[in-house]
Amino acid sequence: MIKLFDYILSVNCYKQRLIMSILDVPFESIPVDFYPGLEHKGEEFKKINPLGHIPVIDDDGFMLRDAHAILVYLASKYDPTGLWYPVNSPELVGETTQWMLFAEGTTNTASAARLHVNLGYEFDIDSCREGAHRLFRVLDEHLWFREQENRDWVCSGEHPTIADIAIFPDVILSEEGGIARIDYPAIRRWTDRVKRLPGFLPMPGIFPTADARPLSHEV
Amino acid sequence: MLKYRHVRNLGFGGLEHPVMNLLGNPEVCTNGAILDLWHPVVPTSEIEVGIVRQVVLLGQAVSYSLTAPGTYFAWRTDPAIPAGTVFMPSVVTENLPVLHRYGYLWTSLGDPSESLFEIPEYDEPDRRNIHAATIGVYCSAPRAVENFLDLGHFPYVHTGVLGIEPHTEVVEYDVHVDPENNELWATNCRFFQPMAAATSTTGKTVGYEFRVPHPYCCLLYKTSPLDSSRVDAIGLFVRSVAPDYIEANMFLSLLDESSSDSFIRQFQQLIFAQDKPILENQNPKLLPLDPRAETPVRSDKLAIAYRRWLSDLGVTYGVLPKT
Numbered sequence: 373m374i375k376l377f378d379y380i381l382s383v384n385c386y387k388q389r390l391i392m393s394i395l396d397v398p399f400e401s402i403p404v405d406f407y408p409g410l411e412h413k414g415e416e417f418k419k420i421n422p423l424g425h426i427p428v429i430d431d432d433g434f435m436l437r438d439a440h441a442i443l444v445y446l447a448s449k450y451d452p453t454g455l456w457y458p459v460n461s462p463e464l465v466g467e468t469t470q471w472m473l474f475a476e477g478t479t480n481t482a483s484a485a486r487l488h489v490n491l492g493y494e495f496d497i498d499s500c501r502e503g504a505h506r507l508f509r510v511l512d513e514h515l516w517f518r519e520q521e522n523r524d525w526v527c528s529g530e531h532p533t534i535a536d537i538a539i540f541p542d543v544i545l546s547e548e549g550g551i552a553r554i555d556y557p558a559i560r561r562w563t564d565r566v567k568r569l570p571g572f573l574p575m576p577g578i579f580p581t582a583d584a585r586p587l588s589h590e591v
Numbered sequence: 592m593l594k595y596r597h598v599r600n601l602g603f604g605g606l607e608h609p610v611m612n613l614l615g616n617p618e619v620c621t622n623g624a625i626l627d628l629w630h631p632v633v634p635t636s637e638i639e640v641g642i643v644r645q646v647v648l649l650g651q652a653v654s655y656s657l658t659a660p661g662t663y664f665a666w667r668t669d670p671a672i673p674a675g676t677v678f679m680p681s682v683v684t685e686n687l688p689v690l691h692r693y694g695y696l697w698t699s700l701g702d703p704s705e706s707l708f709e710i711p712e713y714d715e716p717d718r719r720n721i722h723a724a725t726i727g728v729y730c731s732a733p734r735a736v737e738n739f740l741d742l743g744h745f746p747y748v749h750t751g752v753l754g755i756e757p758h759t760e761v762v763e764y765d766v767h768v769d770p771e772n773n774e775l776w777a778t779n780c781r782f783f784q785p786m787a788a789a790t791s792t793t794g795k796t797v798g799y800e801f802r803v804p805h806p807y808c809c810l811l812y813k814t815s816p817l818d819s820s821r822v823d824a825i826g827l828f829v830r831s832v833a834p835d836y837i838e839a840n841m842f843l844s845l846l847d848e849s850s851s852d853s854f855i856r857q858f859q860q861l862i863f864a865q866d867k868p869i870l871e872n873q874n875p876k877l878l879p880l881d882p883r884a885e886t887p888v889r890s891d892k893l894a895i896a897y898r899r900w901l902s903d904l905g906v907t908y909g910v911l912p913k914t
Contacts, residue, residue, distance in 0.1 A: 380857045381864055405853035407860075408637065408724055489727045490867075492838075548867065550729070576864030 374399040375430040377420060379406035381490070383483045383541035384439035385427040386575045391443055391537050393573035397450045399429075407491050439479075440472045443534040455531040467527040471535030477507050478542035485549025497550075504551045508559060511539070515558040524565050532569065540566045545577050618833040620649035624905040626701030628805060631828040631840050632665060634722040635696050645674040647832045649700060649908065653687065663689045665698040693842055694722050695828060708772070708804035712812075712824045712844045721852055723841035723859035730870040731909040732807040732831040733878035735839055737897055738866055739809050739827045740801050742782045743890040748865050751785055755794070758783035761890035768900065775803040775900045777893040788816045788823065789850050789858035798822075803897060806906050807831055815846045823847075825859075834909045835876040839863070879911040 374392070378385045378401040392399050404426050405411040413424045421428045421437045428437045429445075436442050447457035458464035481503035487493040488500065514526065525532040526539065544563050546553060553559055566572070567581045574580045620626055630648055638644070638657045645654045645668055652668035656678035664680060665687040666672075672682055690697040692707050713720055728735060738744070742761045745754025764780040780799035787797045800812040800822070807829040812822040826842035841859050879885060880902045887895050902913055 380861045403851070403853045403857045405851075405856060407856075408634070408722065409853060409856070411853065489729075492725070492727065547871070576861045577868055579868070 377428040386541050394571035395450045447534045468533045468535045471526045472538050475538035482542045482546040512556040512558045515562045618650040620908045622908040625908045629697040632696040643678045721843045723856045732829040736809045740893050755785045766896045777801040790816050877911045881913045
């Protein structure tokens, strides 16, 4: 079984739990005492990842680090439909990569602000918040135009991709870092759509949408 | 980048200034009932020998350090002794009182009692005392304490862990003030929990007691999953940074020999992180002490008593006092 070196409050670890839940891939979570223990900076953990960060996966001896690289691997290996990482379309794989790089930006701004407020990491909070709002504005406008084309996701295909999974956690937890989403209605509609994906898994701070029967259901 | 718990800029005002402004209002505590208490500064496990560090307590910057022989120091921040520099005890002109208790450094900005409230479980030899985390939350200290004292939210906020529908009933429990120590207690509480502790494997009805020995500190005692005749103790020790911003310390004293610290901490952090968005969205931010300000239900008996107890103590910081 895949082992995920995991921390419950990490957005980057959550991205892996979320994609594996959606793809129905069983995994074992190995808790790393990221905070307050700083276990990921210790000598023992550096044997697993010399860069000293999580997540890392161990898939039957194959080790991989870096959140967005792991998403690429998991979708490539465990999604038989090939839709989550759409390598068969040059355009879509290009877009997916583009938005995964965008997610590096949301992680370094919105999620950095969250680490500062929650756990006291030393970041320039003003510039984290300004940077997050700049990216959210771009994402909100982009998603609004997608909606005009009857598209639900950040890439132009009909199916969500790992780019949605990469961006979603940074966005949905932004208010913990003091970044309100009230001015981004298209983002809010998109986060609701992500929450309704079959297999969606919440994390602390993210509330699932209510269970509802389809309208046609006969009671 | 990886050193935490030092000077934290909340983004609302300059912490370089010893008086912090939050949302434009002066937030320095002048409430004697609060100033005279001991307050947690930081977990001692995070204090480095010989380095000056700084936090904000009740709107005032407080510096602290530890000498090589193991003596803790705290003082009101002095620009001549900046955070991050090497600590020399002789340069501090006026020390604040300090205590090292339950794994935390405590100080007071007023005239504190000699000792802190007692947690007898802490000294039992077969217990594990663990600091689970210090987490920043945009809420008032009394809002965080009141949430900690509430069984009713378990099935909705900690779904599948501390509660689950349809087991939502909070059965009648008893509330009293212990006259000797002026502590607030709730006893004979019972609640069905699917996963009461990190070690639980099945759901069961768990016995609870809640204890509030300090306006900003509270404990709960719950049946140990390993020994039904004894209890685990879980504490929430809040440092109020501003009336509406806290750094909450989670403390555990458990009868658990098998789980790793990492596992126990992540379980506790999971619970706390589920509460966080609820706390941050409560309005008003300050806890209203007027009994007519919010509409309680029967299960809020302890919360009602807590608000009355705060009023009786003369607490005005972090609350909307009775008019």
